[in-house]
Amino acid sequence: MNFIKRYKFFIVTICILGIITIVNRNLGLKALSIAGYSFKEMALVIPPVFILLGLLDVWVPRELMVKYMGEGSGIKGILLSIFIGSAAAGPLYGAFPVAAVFMKKGVKFSNILIFIGAWSTTKIPMFLFEISSLGSRFAITRLLIDIPGIIIIAYILYYIVSKDEVRKIYNNAENL
Template structure:
């Protein structure tokens, strides 16, 4: 119980903050509550299949398979898979991090995990279609074509910048999470 309270302390503080905000500015506060309820619904709608897939991946796909397709030495195949998996996702970026943790556990190469995160953040297919509809094909396609190499370059730079033992530490940390 004490552990629960400690873990959720920030949540209670945030709720209290929204309450205070509503007292100070009723209209804006109600708007904030409305938007929060909306985001909550969105989260409740999008996240369950992602976490079920994450669980299935964790339990059924052997580490060796993941290493073969996306681990060290997976080369271009690993990069393409990372982009495809990230792009097939739905939902906000923070949904990608728990998946990344399972990838770490399964021995996916660090730069491929970063590419996956990058793809999830910005080349998601449903979002792309929506972008085409709202801002036009020229806008969306230009952004996509700049983003794909950009994501890969950023991932490779990050992987090169972070020392190996630090990466190992992150992988060990992920091991504890699931």
């Protein structure tokens, strides 16, 4: 019974997919193919991310993370968050386990938000693609708008979200 409660969304989704396949075989098979592709993509991305996270957790002491990205880090924490997020590889869902490890290591909440924002919008490969496809003027303009936007949004969220809520988020990360 606990199994059914835990995986009810997955079970309902499989049932709906089965009904769709019975009603429209081509649509059902296409949906199954897309789901299989997404699962394969995640299976190739998640293991390396977790290996790197394990190494980060073991090799980088908490004191070092607090010094460079913690509460008193200032501009160096912001720049480091942008750099790490921009240099990261993989889809956005890979950023959240990294953010959880950052929380365990004492990284300031605004720096975590900046890291996630940089991961999603300022990746170096994406920037290089934009230069080659859309021109350097567009790519540099977008980057010059995105970076301050990320920082502004991160600090707005930092001040809007209550300290109690942030504490709960950090506690949840500790329990992972």
